[in-house]
Amino acid sequence: MKQGWLLLGLMVLGLSACEKDPNDPLHKEPTAYVATKVDPATIFPGGKFGMPVLPSDNPFTEEGIYLGRMLFYDPILSFDSTISCGSCHKQEYAFAEPKKLSTGIYGLQTGRNSSSLFNLAYSRKFFWDARQSTLRAQIFEPIQAHNEMAMTLPLLAKRLARSARYIEYFDKAFGSEPNVFDMSKALEQFLMTLVSKDSRFNGFFPGKFSLLTSEEKRGALLFNGLVDFDAVTGLATGADCFHCHGGALAQQNNPDMGGIANNGLDGNFSDKGYGAITGNPADRGLFKTPSLLNVAVTAPYMHDGRFATLDEVIDHYSDNVNYLSPTLSPMMSAHGNKQLKLTAQQKADLKAFLLTMTDNTFLTNPAYGNPFKQ
Numbered sequence: 317m318k319q320g321w322l323l324l325g326l327m328v329l330g331l332s333a334c335e336k337d338p339n340d341p342l343h344k345e346p347t348a349y350v351a352t353k354v355d356p357a358t359i360f361p362g363g364k365f366g367m368p369v370l371p372s373d374n375p376f377t378e379e380g381i382y383l384g385r386m387l388f389y390d391p392i393l394s395f396d397s398t399i400s401c402g403s404c405h406k407q408e409y410a411f412a413e414p415k416k417l418s419t420g421i422y423g424l425q426t427g428r429n430s431s432s433l434f435n436l437a438y439s440r441k442f443f444w445d446a447r448q449s450t451l452r453a454q455i456f457e458p459i460q461a462h463n464e465m466a467m468t469l470p471l472l473a474k475r476l477a478r479s480a481r482y483i484e485y486f487d488k489a490f491g492s493e494p495n496v497f498d499m500s501k502a503l504e505q506f507l508m509t510l511v512s513k514d515s516r517f518n519g520f521f522p523g524k525f526s527l528l529t530s531e532e533k534r535g536a537l538l539f540n541g542l543v544d545f546d547a548v549t550g551l552a553t554g555a556d557c558f559h560c561h562g563g564a565l566a567q568q569n570n571p572d573m574g575g576i577a578n579n580g581l582d583g584n585f586s587d588k589g590y591g592a593i594t595g596n597p598a599d600r601g602l603f604k605t606p607s608l609l610n611v612a613v614t615a616p617y618m619h620d621g622r623f624a625t626l627d628e629v630i631d632h633y634s635d636n637v638n639y640l641s642p643t644l645s646p647m648m649s650a651h652g653n654k655q656l657k658l659t660a661q662q663k664a665d666l667k668a669f670l671l672t673m674t675d676n677t678f679l680t681n682p683a684y685g686n687p688f689k690q
């Protein structure tokens with residue numbers, strides 16, 4: 317009986333070996349290569365951000381991360397080989413793009429502003445409307461979207477399988493032949509290594525506010541103060557940004573605590589955001605709260621890129637919050653339905669504080685750059 321199984325096993329092995337033509341110039345025997353493990357503690361600053369919850373079935377390896385990086389910058393992921401992930405997510409802009417909407421394949425435009433990409437391992441929801449819960453699932457959307465990369469998965473699998481570079485690297489990273497499942501794991505690994513932790517803000521937050529200039533300090537007090545108004549002057553003493561953009565990540569990642577919110581942009585929603593995903597009227601006009609790290613370089617702002625400058629964003633929160641918006645976050649209506657009416661000085665202070673969040677080390681880190689240009 318045992319022998320019978322052995323025979324069957326050998327036959328199966330023999331059959332699968334025969335599927336490949338050894339004379340194919342691209343044919344390569346799998347190596348016994350063992351990928352080089354990367355300790356998550358070397359990627360994530362546990363002291364500053366805590367350790368993220370990581371997918372247990374996709375351990376970081378040098379080869380996996382590098383494969384993901386190649387895929388991120390490779391236009392062959394799009395149908396006509398013109399658009400890569402990096403076309404719309406550019407490192408110098410914190411992997412966002414300085415355009416209201418991005419241009420995908422055939423000159424078609426995206427429906428929303430390109431998201432910045434960093435500290436994604438800490439995020440629990442992806443896209444402006446929070447429609448995806450894992451990076452691994454997320455990446456299949458731009459690849460297949462008709463106005464982004466317009467690719468089909470069978471064609472992509474075929475293309476990867478014809479590429480000597482990918483035959484080598486899928487083997488090195490996963491011991492597999494190129495396939496879209498391991499492709500999504502490699503991209504997931506690379507995306508999670510995009511960690512922004514070296515802004516001045518991350519150097520002084522939370523304990524060393526003495527390192528701030530007096531203008532930045534006043535801005536920090538507004539940012540981190542509950543909304544209140546001075547009894548004598550009537551001036552706002554707090555602008556309450558921290559409830560939704562607080563902490564070392566400058567982003568609330570808990571969907572129920574301001575991680576997905578309506579910040580008072582509109583009364584009628586041409587884009588229903590999260591509401592279009594859940595179908596719940598109470599979710600109309602709610603969007604994922606973006607991190608404010610690197611916000612100086614991620615213009616234009618909001619899901620539709622409606623604000624060109626940080627000054628316009630600050631004017632919105634100061635003077636133009638739509639209190640009649642039916643799903644306005646309670647944290648915005650905590651303003652007592654009163655505009656903050658910040659003075660020009662207060663606006664400048666708030667902006668100076670936001671500018672401490674730029675992380676030039678991240679924006680220029682060669683480990684995140686296009687590997688084909690080196």
Ligand code: HEC
Binds near residue numbers: 404419430445463
């Ligand atoms: C044509 C432009 C374009 C291309 C190509 C593109 N993206 Fe995007 N990306 C966007 C836009 C626009 C959004 C926001 C879309 C939305 O929220 O509906 C986005 C959102 C994202 C997000 C969500 C970030 C967050 O914090 O929620 C991730 C992750 C991402 N893209 C990764 C990728 C990867 C990986 C690729 C390549 C496989 C890629 N993108 C290709 C334009 C693009």
Ligand code: HEC
Binds near residue numbers: 539
């Ligand atoms: C109730 C939660 C909430 C509060 C409070 C809040 N925001 Fe926001 N913020 C959001 C959401 C949600 C978005 C995205 C909205 C959209 O695109 O529709 C956003 C977007 C932004 C953006 C644009 C970022 C980008 O990359 O596009 C900036 C800048 C910003 N907020 C700054 C502030 C400042 C400064 C304050 C305090 C005055 C503040 N926010 C208070 C939830 C909040």
